[in-house]
Amino acid sequence: MGMDDVVAMDAVSKVYGKGRSAVAALREVTIGLPRGRFTAVMGPSGSGKSTFLHCAAGLDTPTSGSVRLGDTELSRLNETRLTELRRRRVGFVFQAFNLVPSLTVEQNITLPLRLSRTRVDRARLREIVERVGLAERIGHRPAQLSGGQQQRVAIARALVTRPEVVFGDEPTGALDTMTAREVLSLLRETVDGMGQTVVMVTHDPVAASYADTVLFLADGRIADAMDAPTSEKVAARMTRLGAWNR
Amino acid sequence: MIGLVLSTLRHRKAGFAGAFLALFCAAALVCACGILLDTGLRGTIAPERYAGAPVLVTGDQYVHQDKIKKHKVKHKAKALAERAWLPVATADRLRGVPGVRSVVTEVTFPAEVPGATPGSSWGHGWESAALTPFTFAAGRAPSAAGEVVVDAATARTAHLRVGSRLPVSSPIATGAYRVVGVTREALPHQAAVFFSTGEARRLAGRPGAVSAIGVFPAAGESGTSTVAKSVTAAVRGTTATVHTGGDRGRTEFWDAEKARIKLISMGGALGGTALLVAILVVAGTFALSIQQRQREIALLRAVAATPRQIRRMIGREALIVSVGAGALGAAVGPLLGLWLRDRFRALGALPPTLNLVISPFPLFAAVLAAVVAAWAAARLSARRSARIRPVEALGEAALSGPRTGAARILAGLACLAGGVVLTLVLSSLNTEAASSPVTMLTAIVWTVAVALLAPIVARTAAALWGTLLRLSPVGGHLAAANLRTRSRIVGSVIAPLTLMVGLTGTILFAQTTMGHAATAQADAGTVADHVLGPKVPAAAAAALRHTDGVTTVTEVLHSTVRVGLANYGVQGVTPAGLSRTMNLDVRSGSLNGLDAGTIAVSGTAADRLGVHVGDTIRMTLGDGTPFAPRVIAVYGRGLGFGDLTVAHDLLAAHVDDPRADTVLVAGPAGADALRSAVRHYPAVTVLDQATLSKDRAAAGAEVNYVAMGLIIAFTAIAVVNTLAMATADRARELALLRLVGTTRRQVMRMLRWETLAVVATAVVLGTAVTLITLTALATGMIGSAAPYVPPVPYLAVIGGAAALAVLATVLPARLALATRPADLIGSRA
Numbered sequence A: 001m002g003m004d005d006v007v008a009m010d011a012v013s014k015v016y017g018k019g020r021s022a023v024a025a026l027r028e029v030t031i032g033l034p035r036g037r038f039t040a041v042m043g044p045s046g047s048g049k050s051t052f053l054h055c056a057a058g059l060d061t062p063t064s065g066s067v068r069l070g071d072t073e074l075s076r077l078n079e080t081r082l083t084e085l086r087r088r089r090v091g092f093v094f095q096a097f098n099l100v101p102s103l104t105v106e107q108n109i110t111l112p113l114r115l116s117r118t119r120v121d122r123a124r125l126r127e128i129v130e131r132v133g134l135a136e137r138i139g140h141r142p143a144q145l146s147g148g149q150q151q152r153v154a155i156a157r158a159l160v161t162r163p164e165v166v167f168g169d170e171p172t173g174a175l176d177t178m179t180a181r182e183v184l185s186l187l188r189e190t191v192d193g194m195g196q197t198v199v200m201v202t203h204d205p206v207a208a209s210y211a212d213t214v215l216f217l218a219d220g221r222i223a224d225a226m227d228a229p230t231s232e233k234v235a236a237r238m239t240r241l242g243a244w245n246r
Numbered sequence B: 001m002i003g004l005v006l007s008t009l010r011h012r013k014a015g016f017a018g019a020f021l022a023l024f025c026a027a028a029l030v031c032a033c034g035i036l037l038d039t040g041l042r043g044t045i046a047p048e049r050y051a052g053a054p055v056l057v058t059g060d061q062y063v064h065q066d067k068i069k070k071h072k073v074k075h076k077a078k079a080l081a082e083r084a085w086l087p088v089a090t091a092d093r094l095r096g097v098p099g100v101r102s103v104v105t106e107v108t109f110p111a112e113v114p115g116a117t118p119g120s121s122w123g124h125g126w127e128s129a130a131l132t133p134f135t136f137a138a139g140r141a142p143s144a145a146g147e148v149v150v151d152a153a154t155a156r157t158a159h160l161r162v163g164s165r166l167p168v169s170s171p172i173a174t175g176a177y178r179v180v181g182v183t184r185e186a187l188p189h190q191a192a193v194f195f196s197t198g199e200a201r202r203l204a205g206r207p208g209a210v211s212a213i214g215v216f217p218a219a220g221e222s223g224t225s226t227v228a229k230s231v232t233a234a235v236r237g238t239t240a241t242v243h244t245g246g247d248r249g250r251t252e253f254w255d256a257e258k259a260r261i262k263l264i265s266m267g268g269a270l271g272g273t274a275l276l277v278a279i280l281v282v283a284g285t286f287a288l289s290i291q292q293r294q295r296e297i298a299l300l301r302a303v304a305a306t307p308r309q310i311r312r313m314i315g316r317e318a319l320i321v322s323v324g325a326g327a328l329g330a331a332v333g334p335l336l337g338l339w340l341r342d343r344f345r346a347l348g349a350l351p352p353t354l355n356l357v358i359s360p361f362p363l364f365a366a367v368l369a370a371v372v373a374a375w376a377a378a379r380l381s382a383r384r385s386a387r388i389r390p391v392e393a394l395g396e397a398a399l400s401g402p403r404t405g406a407a408r409i410l411a412g413l414a415c416l417a418g419g420v421v422l423t424l425v426l427s428s429l430n431t432e433a434a435s436s437p438v439t440m441l442t443a444i445v446w447t448v449a450v451a452l453l454a455p456i457v458a459r460t461a462a463a464l465w466g467t468l469l470r471l472s473p474v475g476g477h478l479a480a481a482n483l484r485t486r487s488r489i490v491g492s493v494i495a496p497l498t499l500m501v502g503l504t505g506t507i508l509f510a511q512t513t514m515g516h517a518a519t520a521q522a523d524a525g526t527v528a529d530h531v532l533g534p535k536v537p538a539a540a541a542a543a544l545r546h547t548d549g550v551t552t553v554t555e556v557l558h559s560t561v562r563v564g565l566a567n568y569g570v571q572g573v574t575p576a577g578l579s580r581t582m583n584l585d586v587r588s589g590s591l592n593g594l595d596a597g598t599i600a601v602s603g604t605a606a607d608r609l610g611v612h613v614g615d616t617i618r619m620t621l622g623d624g625t626p627f628a629p630r631v632i633a634v635y636g637r638g639l640g641f642g643d644l645t646v647a648h649d650l651l652a653a654h655v656d657d658p659r660a661d662t663v664l665v666a667g668p669a670g671a672d673a674l675r676s677a678v679r680h681y682p683a684v685t686v687l688d689q690a691t692l693s694k695d696r697a698a699a700g701a702e703v704n705y706v707a708m709g710l711i712i713a714f715t716a717i718a719v720v721n722t723l724a725m726a727t728a729d730r731a732r733e734l735a736l737l738r739l740v741g742t743t744r745r746q747v748m749r750m751l752r753w754e755t756l757a758v759v760a761t762a763v764v765l766g767t768a769v770t771l772i773t774l775t776a777l778a779t780g781m782i783g784s785a786a787p788y789v790p791p792v793p794y795l796a797v798i799g800g801a802a803a804l805a806v807l808a809t810v811l812p813a814r815l816a817l818a819t820r821p822a823d824l825i826g827s828r829a
């Protein structure tokens, strides 16, 4: 775990429920997510991927263990402080329902800035909007956009605050192959061109192949990591993971 | 932030329409009630008959009492029921006051003439014509006992001119008079018949007393205030009071003045109830709209909004909606106020002489009420919204409603406890003034408890109805599942339905409970063979007494007296042969000694006053005369006949209109014989049993129905509102059901089953609220825990609730199903 990690998790466990119905979604996970890299998180359904992401991003608090974002220890923050941290230092792209339907594309993108009462940097906004290829749709409402375009708006919103890390939970899960590829290329570009750190949960070996590193989760534990992944290698690893799991 | 709020409002018009409508209705109601209250507080009554007398001296229309509280003397005054007369000697005293040009005395008594509205035709002596002033259009002043002068309007309607013969019916006597003069003037709200001074005094029946004294300053109108001061000084120590300006109108129209005082309490109670109901209804609508935006709020939370910012956002939404709705409600409120005025006038609860006051205050109050209701509602629902976890925005996962908060459950339990306390309090209240507001409050507090505990109630209901519903294979099965998983939404629909059923039941059946007990007692206690009424003059009663086959004639007259400051209904009855016409169910003592110095008391009144047979009660009669009779009997049928019973002749001497309200006749004489005995009194008829019971039950109830009917209408709107909101939001879910192969009919059947289960739950709860409240009311007021709920109106309430609920579910569902399912599922975000 190097000093250059954006997120550092130390012995993080998350247990849902109590007593006999308790489910351990994460078991003593210790990992560092390096700065300026694209990390994918894979694993069978129910292996704890979403829980991992929520804990890493400060959306949920672990049952035990510590999570650091940069040099901030998340467990010491209350809900308001966590929110402030999220809006300055973290960006999110969800699988669906990313946008506020009543706001235009531009208003959706600048929402975190408005909520933190930060002035909108027009040049930065234009650059991001162009990068995600939505310069013409800036005044449209989400319902007037395709699924891929909506996800690109979400990415633009995630980037607008210059966050230390962008988290995505199956951001391409609801898209067709072609559209998914566009969105993934866009994420890849932000890493290569802007030095952005991206952490993405996915089911799809092809999506994972866009990452620099793939983490494999199984039964709440990090089972393996793979650098320079290809979709074939990831798929093969997943098959074995699935077999072990059973 | 404000931009976000505005675009949300624009985008989610439908969601806010519900809250807007609820707030609008609340504002209009509060505005109308405010106008009533304002009229009560500041309503002016213009003098008519006394308009020409700059300074008016009358008897004191109030009972006074000083209450000593922590070394502070608090002065309290309560209005008398009848007009207080003055000794004629007061006039002599005023004649010597410096600056006074002349002093004019007046007697007033009912004098019915053909063509004039019954109850607003008054007789006077011609010597008091200057009080208006009346002048001659034709003829001269009456000088003999058989002569009268009539006002211009009466002359016109009854086609009278100098020389005409005019039958006049007054309490003391009925006779034909010769018109010797017609005045130039007429009064807007009353007819005036002038007699010679001596005849007027005789017909007024109060020797040595006058009803008012007009004082004319030597300096004319400009001397009014100085003379008023000297007159006040001159009458100090007597019961006389001095009036100038608009104050004279209140003295002249004592009925209007009493109505004005009543409006204060009615407007306040109605407005307060409306406000409470509004907060409850609006809170429900807001909570529902926030539930429906749960995912959006979760997204905002995840992206960057602090719980505080979410609360603030909801607060601003509420503020904007409420100011708009409040302003619109304030615009409509005065129309509602005018409508209420017309209804009250038609029912005789608001005299035409009392003008509605429409000032800016109720309008501001309406906007303020809307803002306060919305603010309170936003506060309540924002508590929950802040608990929505940001992770809920992630993925497609089904939204788990936040758990029912501990604070909510605690508040619900506190309300339950409050309901118990209020119910106990109510069951110990035995005056109507105290019990009617507490009745409404009790019902509302119970309903608030149900609303707060609604999620738990809904879960329980789902479990109970589940087994039954599953008997229907598709629709029922789906409905059972929906009730279970959507318990939070179901709860927010149950709450307004329970409110509607509970409030409607309480309002309707409080009247029937009280009315039924009174009617039952009156029916059981009236043992006479015939009843005649209304407004029977003494002469008519005498004629009945002399009819063959009549053994007993009991004249019955009603008024109100005050013991201390408390009001007691009193009846005056002819003591002779009373047992043959009226059975008061005497528990102790005997009615045999009823005379001008004795009284009989109902059991409840005896308890309240702490008196027994042989004790003396000090009271103030309706016209302000002190009276200290000895108790000779305690009886059981107080509700049916009044709390106090005195001799008729005694009471008749202390009321404005001494004509009997009813006359009870015993004996073998037939109705035709009685009719012919009273043929000279066309207004008097033989009443049949049915009209009698109806009249007894209806007294005062209609005014309540009109006022409270508005609140019921309001809750009905809330029910439709909430259900429509809840159903319209399910478009996507219904489309999905259609896509997976559920037929339209099955979907509709599912919705109907759901709605019926919800209605059934609300009816059970609402009925429970009604019965608990009314049992307490009956215990306190009647002394027996027996609410009377007539089945037909009750079924109508249930049927109305069910019909409203089904309609408000089925119509939006049809709209939702009209869209092609694929379009709905495909629509994004």
Ligand SMILES: Nc1ncnc2c1ncn2[C@@H]1O[C@H](COP(=O)(O)OP(=O)(O)OP(=O)(O)O)[C@@H](O)[C@H]1O
Residues within 6 Å of the ligand: A016, A017, A023, A024, A025, A043, A044, A045, A046, A047, A048, A049, A050, A051, A052
């Ligand atoms: N709110 C919750 N309450 C109880 N158990 C939960 C909750 N959220 C997740 N779990 C459980 O924790 C485990 C991990 O869930 P998680 O959502 O992290 O899995 P995942 O890897 O994201 O699965 P998928 O690929 O299906 O999204 C699962 O067994 C799940 O049932």
Ligand SMILES: [Mg+2]
Residues within 6 Å of the ligand: A049, A050, A051, B395
């Ligand atoms: Mg997941």
